[in-house]
Amino acid sequence: MKKVGFFGGKFLPLHMGHVYVITKAACMVEELYVILSYSKSRDSLLCQAGRIPDLPHSVRLQWLTTVTRDMENVKVLAVEDDAPSDETYDWEKGAYEIKKAIGKPIDVVFSSEHSYDPIFKRLYPDAEHVVIDSDRSHYPVSGTAIRKHGPYRYWDYIPNAVKSYFVKKVAIVGTESCGKSTLTRYLAQIYGTTYVEEYGRTICEEIGGCDGIINEEHFKEIVFGHKYMEYQKVKEANKVLFIDSEAVVSQYYAELYLGYPCSWIEGAILAQNYDLYLYLEPDVPWIDDGFRVHGDEKIRQCNNEKLKQMFQERNIPIVTIRGSYLERLEQAKRAVDQLLFG
Known part of the structure; x- marks a missing residue:
């Protein structure tokens, strides 16, 4: 068995093809160094040119550390370069920095490309170049393809440690008895994913009501418990997570039940980041479930305008959903499909 080997890349993003090479390489050397080569400007431009969000090197470093945490002979290192593009990457300087970071004689250089033979032979003359899965037969995927087509087409080839970063979060909002909970559950069912229940409802059930108590x-x-549930559910989500209500709705209910806004809720509003807001108009029948108290039609419309204005004041774009339950489902599905694949 060789002593020291390394496998490098941008991991933009990390996918199961990378994980396969890392795992197999770890079985072939006593020490394996996984080198994350990054350039802030180049990597950001590559993401912007594709269909993925910006992926800072700190995020990719965490992914690599997480997927290799149980591999005792694997160490992850980050090496920065200043190349503005792949075409201008300085291989000689890069090799120098990699050797300096590892600090030991390198016996094996791992890759998935036979085309690297000449340059690796020149830059690492004392190391063997071992090519693993060059035809991508185990995992037919590449970082280039994911950037070009988006992560959802290749979802099964993305490690679990990475998926939560790409999960789209859809907040379903509206006033009392407008069908938020029903639509949240139905959408989660259609997309085969998880959802976050309205935590305010959970608390009201625990204390026996809301109005006056x-x-x-x-x-x-409510606010912090709901956010904690969201962090847990996003780890289980399949491409998209549906969230019943959020902090603006909580602020709305605070003003309704307490008579004043809570300044700390505004901090929660600023901190939240949803990809899509589906705003449900209260044009379905009001249902008295024992916890709702604002069923008068004039009050419903007044409350609806107030909540809608709260989103407008915070410059939060909303997609309005109205009509029958079937029409709402179809409108919501079109908006979500556009978010994921449009």
């Missing part, structure tokens, strides 16, 4: 401490539990 809910206080600011309860709202803290």
